[in-house]
Amino acid sequence: MSDPTLSASQIRHAYRGRTVLHDASLELAPGQVVSLLGANGAGKSTLLRIILGLLPPQGGEVRLGGRPLRDYPRRELAGHLAYVPQVHATPFPYSVRQVVLMGRLPATGLFAAPGHQDRMIAEQALARLGIGHLAERPYTEISGGERQMALIARALAQGSRLLILDEPATGLDYGNQIALLDLLRSLAAEGYGILKTTHHPDHVLASSDRVAILKDGHIIADGPPENVMSAALLSDLYGVAIAPTRLPDGRLVILPAADRARRPPSAAPIFPSTLELSA
């Protein structure tokens, strides 16, 4: 089975009786960058954990290459599906190389030391992300952007073709955000399938083949970004008037509407998802 497609269909999940996801469906194929866009509390993180097999859904099913995710042994799943968490601090000063080598765990097994080949793969991943010079630096002492690169390098070292990234641009400066988006595009061109959550509609336009909009636990739209991200949909999603604008060179940018202050306040509840779902 080479480069299988991941598909979540009609996922339903609730925490303590509060519905977080209902009938959420999403697909990820190799070669694609898919962005998952949603307001705070829309259920993005829950959907991500379910797609990664970290949380069993209460309804619906996630399949990888047609086979239910729950039928995969964890180690085999790790060979197909890699998780790139939000940049975090670790308590121990592992070197960047050690962090990347952890990606070889599913391949070597839990108890074997990484061999020569594993080290070569880790070096290649470091080189691919242009952080070979950081290999010996402690992960605790590099910048947020460099840590994000190290975590992506670990995912590449894992050998999985599908990467799931949780808000990869968070905490990165503007230059690093753009570099990250370009990197994701080029990884997709190499055949990786990439699913990321984001809070930036502009990042969706700059990098994605598809965008899925998650609102109140439901995917309300899924398709090419320029088609999906209309003024009406984005304004409704974020509760603020938003105006996608076409630049003279043909590119689309997402901006808050200039006259947004004059919108009636009732149209914009601050946390629409929680208010509606708890009713």
Add this chain to the structure above:
Amino acid sequence: MLPRSERWSLFGLSPVLIIVVALAMLGALCIGRYPLPVHDILRFLGASLGLGDMPAAEYDTLYNLIVRIRLPRVLAAVLVGASLSTAGAAFQGVFRNPLVSPGLLGVLAGSAFGAALGILLGLPWASVQILTFAMGVAAVGLGVGIAGLFRGGGIVMMVLGGIVSGALFTSLLSMVKYAADPYNQLPAIVYWLMGSLAMADLGQVGALAVPMLLGIGLLVALGRPLDALTMGDDEARSLGVPVRSIRYTIIILSTLISAMTVSLAGMIGWVGLIVPHIARLLVGPGNALLLPTSAAIGACFLLASDGLSRTLTTTEIPIGIVTELIGIPGFLLVLGRARKGWL
């Protein structure tokens, strides 16, 4: 040149660690009220292996001094120091906190209560030791059980459960002390809680050596999945690590060997907290090397502490006091040199 963290492989490191511990043991056999030169020990070793000759009277004297008096303490120091240090390093990884010590989940409080209760009840020494071990395990079981009452609590609930369990057994210990005969039992309890290797005898050390070394070995084998565990539960799972079973296995193994140290030598503090930091400065944070290095340094640390406790004054100072007195400035030095990022 390879970076500091990868200069060694376990294959290359093990002989170095074993030689260092063996030399420290040889040194520890020399020191005491009657200092022995190294060549006497080596001549005795040769004679007992049938490689050399020695007058019978001298052989008997040396046999008495080396094998019957010093060897049990030296072996006990190695086992206790290695166990506490390995358990401490493993706990620091499992709980993602470099300031954790093996007593976090209440094992030392439980064992202390078990020992005191055994002394209060006037049990034979072997039974006191079994009770010590059992209460240490029971305290951790209670702490983890309390954590289990709260669904999905994770390691934070476990730490809180351990605090509750530790507090309970500490108060039970106070009750036992209060009830104990103040002329006879109370001093025995208090001395035991200060830690001592003086009660170790060869048979008992031999019996505990197998499970303790086995526990240390199994923890070392879990070093790589433990590395992934320090990055977070979801990350470790996505790397194919069965998080819950690895975490519980490490907690169980660490608890068993920690409880055995109290059975063997009473309460010896600071070793399990400070030694992993020294080891981390030497070989980096990768647990596959950190755990065996901690074991070796812990063994040497306790041999040195025991040497001081036997020789500093004419009467022996309880070793728990010595480890604390060395441990505190040692810890401050380590804090100053440690890599930043976790404080």
